[in-house]
Amino acid sequence: MFMTVKSSPLLDFLAATLADETLPNTIEQADFTARFVARGIVQIDPNQRTSRDIVISCGIHGNETAPIEICNRLLQRIARGELAVKQRLLVIFGNPAAMLQQTRFVDENLNRLFCGSHSQGEQNLERKRAAEIEAAVAAFYVDASRARLHWDLHTAIRASAHEKFAVCPYQPERGYRRSVLALLADAGIEAFLFNHAPAYTFSYHSSKLFNADAFTIELGKVAAFGANDLSRLEKLDVVLSRLIAGEELTPDADVLKDVTFYQVSRVITKDHDSFDFSFAEATANFTRFSQGELIAKSSTNSVFCDAVTEAIVFPNAKVPVGQRAALCVVPVSIEQVCM
Ligand SMILES: O=C(O)CCC(=O)N[C@@H](CCC(=O)O)C(=O)O
Ligand SMILES: [Zn+2]
Secondary structure (H helix, E strand, O other), X not given: OEXXXXXXXXXXXXXXXXXXXXXXXXEEEOOEEEEEEEOOEEEEEEOOOOOEEEEEEEOOOOOOHHHHHHHHHHHHHHHOOOOOOOXXXXXXXXXXXXXXXXXXXXXXXXXXXXXXXXXXXXXXXXXXXXXXXXHHHHHHOOOOOOEEEEEEEEEEOOXXXXXXXXXXXXXXXXXXXXXXXXXXXXXXXXXXXXXOOXXXXXHHHHHHHHOXXXXXXXXXXXXXXXXXXXXHHHHHHHHHHXXXXXOOOOOOHHHXXXXXXXXXXXXXXXXXXXXEEOXXXXXXXXXXXXXXXXXXXXXXXXXXXXXXXXXEEOOOOOOOOOOEEEEEEEEEOHHHHOO
């Protein structure tokens, strides 16, 4: 179906997604075809040859709204012809049902259900959605010879000592290239956190199964729709726009000199309903503890800082028993984590 700019669902894809509007399978605009793959998922194929397949996801957690607003604005600019699409692009609004409820998830944390783990239990809203998202990504990443990038955009529950940071999925076989990290630093990323083990997260899925340069990217603190200061994400917006526009970006590796690197040293798992942290609710991500300091406690166990210094990231005592309650990280040098 050929669409005029005025009637394109891309003008407000967020509204169309939340309303669960019935969309045509495809629309054609002057320079591209947009395919509406499933609710909140649109694939854009430019008419001209491209070199890179880009996945941008947001709203995997429904209340993390700033990245959703950024993606909606990018799509709007594409629809209006203000941003030329010169690379294949898949944009995913992860969890529309949770967005409507303004919650992190409805039944279960979607970002623990990738790599097929959604099929290993009773089906629910997030398990079905994880399967749908995986199918869309597999259909998009058809050509292994092409460069693949996936930025999974989030915001954190609490404030962070590094406002914007990236979680690097565990990929011991491939390692990390400085140019890939420098691109993120250009986009405003202040710290990198290298995972020490496989996970069932979306970024790990794209990294492991498709060899994509995939990252979970944290972009500040959770806020409601309309309450985000998007000017704080200006650098990200610029880099994403330039990537979509097909610019060959060659960031200066020197930009990494201003960035902090951390390695995950261990995961603190919630072991009992009585589990709680020793610190105040408002404690920021990357707060450091000294050796021997109490970090968390339950009726069956106490967790102490067991390195000279450890910082905690994503502490959340409200997760179900058996799940990650926090990551402990230690500072490392770029040489320890990069090729
Ligand atoms: O602020 C928090 O506690 C959670 C923020 C968030 O959603 N983080 C992601 C990180 C995923 C990863 O480790 O790659 C998550 O917990 O799913
Ligand atoms: Zn999140």
